[in-house]
Amino acid sequence: MKTALICGVSGQDGAYLAQLLLDRGYQVYGTSRDAQISTFRNLERLGIRDRIHLLSMAPSDFRSVLQVLTKAQPQEIYNLAGQSSVGLSFDQPVETLESIATGTLNLLEAIRFLGGGIKFYNAGSSECFGDAGHAAADETTPFRPRSPYAVAKAAAFWEVANYREAYGLFACSGILFNHESPLRPQRFVTQKIIAAACRIAQGEATPLELGNISVQRDWGWAPEYVEAMYRMVQQPEADDYVIATGVTISLEDFVAHAFTCVGLNWQDHVISDPTLFRPTDIAVGRANPAKAQRQLGWEAQYQWTDVVRSMVEVQQGLQA
Numbered sequence: 588m589k590t591a592l593i594c595g596v597s598g599q600d601g602a603y604l605a606q607l608l609l610d611r612g613y614q615v616y617g618t619s620r621d622a623q624i625s626t627f628r629n630l631e632r633l634g635i636r637d638r639i640h641l642l643s644m645a646p647s648d649f650r651s652v653l654q655v656l657t658k659a660q661p662q663e664i665y666n667l668a669g670q671s672s673v674g675l676s677f678d679q680p681v682e683t684l685e686s687i688a689t690g691t692l693n694l695l696e697a698i699r700f701l702g703g704g705i706k707f708y709n710a711g712s713s714e715c716f717g718d719a720g721h722a723a724a725d726e727t728t729p730f731r732p733r734s735p736y737a738v739a740k741a742a743a744f745w746e747v748a749n750y751r752e753a754y755g756l757f758a759c760s761g762i763l764f765n766h767e768s769p770l771r772p773q774r775f776v777t778q779k780i781i782a783a784a785c786r787i788a789q790g791e792a793t794p795l796e797l798g799n800i801s802v803q804r805d806w807g808w809a810p811e812y813v814e815a816m817y818r819m820v821q822q823p824e825a826d827d828y829v830i831a832t833g834v835t836i837s838l839e840d841f842v843a844h845a846f847t848c849v850g851l852n853w854q855d856h857v858i859s860d861p862t863l864f865r866p867t868d869i870a871v872g873r874a875n876p877a878k879a880q881r882q883l884g885w886e887a888q889y890q891w892t893d894v895v896r897s898m899v900e901v902q903q904g905l906q907a
């Protein structure tokens with residue numbers, strides 16, 4: 588039986604990846620900062636909490652990383668840990684940098700130190716591209732990060748590439764564009780919109796306050812994106828891949844469709860709050876995921892309208 592370690596198992600992607608690996612017959616270890624007090628709500632929602640070996644790990648603390656790797660003895664490590672909110676990174680830049688860049692470096696160093704050919708997947712981010720204009724970003728597009736989060740993710744990306752080249756580690760990065768699901772917390776804009784639209788449809792009077800809704804993004808379906816992570820690790824050679832649907836729409840389109848799904852007109856219920864604008868933001872996120880399709884045989888099945896509809900259906904079920 589193969590063993591996998593998911594660092595950051597309590598988040599959206601960690602939970603879906605754990606489910607995928609269990610379905611494929613893996614023994615799964617998962618970490619969070621303090622496994623004794625974490626609620627692991629996402630694992631509970633998927634009904635898999637009791638099937639994961641849960642451990643505490645602070646990625647920025649080398650001792651704790653080494654202890655976890657020694658205990659779990661994994662063949663594959665998926666690093667999904669670290670501060671994941673772009674917005675929060677403007678308020679917590681140091682914690683963001685340490686949890687992402689130092690955390691990734693510690694994992695790479697521990698893998699190098701232990702030897703044994705552990706395969707390593709690192710969660711990269713399309714935020715690293717910054718504003719690439721309207722050009723579709725692929726694996727050759729230069730990084731121009733525009734947030735502390737993106738700076739940290741760019742550093743981690745190059746750490747992975749460096750350890751691959753310098754020490755021959757099997758280490759790869761998925762450069763994932765936005766991917767959503769019912770497990771997304773409301774800190775992220777899609778779930779914030781869906782939850783508000785459903786509440787308002789049930790009679791709540793409070794309007795939805797949003798920041799910049801002219802931004803454009805490529806929004807996909809998270810349960811599909813963890814399959815891409817898995818496939819990257821099963822390749823004969825480690826490499827980096829852009830993962831996205833290839834379709835970009837505005838946040839305004841997303842809002843309008845969410846409200847239409849619950850039978851409302853968004854313009855009657857959404858107001859702009861200038862305090863929610865970020866100091867710097869990305870105007871357009873556009874992707875070219877052709878390499879993933881070509882080499883991994885991976886292609887998004889859910890388009891953004893499917894994402895909205897599925898999130899609305901689950902939210903309505905929770906409120907019923």
Ligand SMILES: C[C@H]1O[C@H](OP(=O)(O)OP(=O)(O)OC[C@H]2O[C@@H](n3cnc4c(=O)[nH]c(N)nc43)[C@H](O)[C@@H]2O)[C@@H](O)[C@@H](O)C1=O
Pocket residue numbers: 671672673674711712713714763764765766774775776777779796797798799800802838863864865868869
């Ligand atoms: C690829 C990338 O994807 C995610 O990062 P994100 O794109 O920052 O996600 P978000 O949902 O926080 O913002 C999306 C856009 O929506 C705008 N926006 C407007 N009004 C609100 C608002 O009220 N709340 C929020 N959160 N955003 C708002 C906001 O300014 C931004 O332009 C993470 O998974 C990250 O880990 C990752 O790697």
